[in-house]
Amino acid sequence: MSPAKRPDQRVAVIIPAKDEAQRIAATVRACRSIPRVDLVVVVDDGSTDGTQDHARAAGAVTVRHSVSRGKASAMETGASVVGMRDYVDGPARLLLFIDADLGDSAASCSELVPPVIDGVADMAIAAPPRQAGAGGRGRVVRAARAAIARATGWxxxxxxxxxxxxxxxxxxxxxxxxxxxxxxVGLSIDVLVAGFAVIEVPCDITHRVTGNDRAGTLHRAAQYKDVVRAIAYRRFRRQRVASSLYESAAEQQSPFHAYRALATAETDDAGPAESAQQTPQHTEAAQEARRS
Structure with missing residues (x-):
């Protein structure tokens, strides 16, 4: 990625949504307030309420799946819609994926745009504060973090x-x-294996949390199953970086600094890779965020 700033770069927000009629309008309005955003696309993934209508009334371009096809499919549909609306004579819009339940706090995701605009990273990820009332013991988070670390060192x-x-x-x-x-999890591994840089950025966002009731337990079980499936698929296909190639970057990393494992993904005939790089950015509250 070129380190040069791109002052004319535009951003498209993509919001996968299912049964979010109560929150989607506030989320869309907040996203439209983010600098450089000129397009908000809501993909209604088979909702049974008025999600699509509320999103459209708030100013979003809407697309609807007649039946639920899952978050990943909704994200891909949204990206395709953005691609069809990109300017022929300008750079492709950056893609800003945002969950539908953020409401007004979605405006804080504006912090994710500058690192990509300025060439600090190719993907910026929001690190939210600890969510009050969240259940669970962090099993899914730990499994996801460990898998990403094994595959990329990050x-x-x-x-x-x-x-x-x-x-x-x-x-x-x-x-x-x-x-x-x-x-x-798949996004983080695949982007890093492809040689791109990622960075986490503290964002003051709030979303609906799952508690310790039966519904929350079932949700976390389904989440864990999908995370394990994504991990297993990438292990089977050897979508990883050789530890000898990311060793230096892994040793030097710290939260809220850009991380690049290497420039060339590992293959059976892997050639020499460019040295791993890190760029300091957003260091405050790093250790506290990791502990939470």
Whole structure:
């Protein structure tokens, strides 16, 4: 990625949504307030409520799946819609994926755009504060973090964060996206294996949390299953970086610094790779965020 700034770069927000009629309008309005955003696409993934109508009334371009096809499919549909609306004589829009339940706090995702605009990273990921009332014991988060670290050397603070801004090139390196709740883990591994740089950025966002009731337990079980599936698929296909190639970057990494494992992904006949790089950015509250 060129380090040169791109002052004319535009951003498209893509919001996968299912049964979010109560929150989607606030989320769309917040996203439209983000600088450089000139397009908000909501993909209604088979909702049974008025999600699409509320999103359209708030100013979003809407697309609807007649039946639920999952978050990854909704993200891919949104990216395709953005591609069809990109300017012929300008750069492809950056893709800013945002969860539908953020409401007004989605405006804080504006912090994800500058690192990609300025060439610091190819994908910026939101690291949210600890969410009050969240259940679970962090099993899914730990499994996701460990898998990303084994594959790339990077230990993210928020491995399951759905708020991500990335270049079109980084996105294309990760498609087809991992299914279900494994999409974020798959994105992180695939983008890093392809030689792109990632960075986490603290964002003051809030979303609906799952508690310790039966519904919350079932949700976390489904999430864990999808994450494990995404991990297993990438292990089987050897989508990883040789530890000898990311060793230096892994040793030097710290939260909220850009991380690049290497420039060339490992293959059976892997050649020499460019040296790993890191660029300091957003260092405050790093250790506290990792502990949470």
């Amino acid at each position: 230990e993210p603070v928020a491995p399951l964060s759905g708020q991500r801004c990335l270049s079109r090139e980084a996105y294309e390196a990760a498609v087809p996206l991992a299914e279900g709740w494994g999409v974020e």
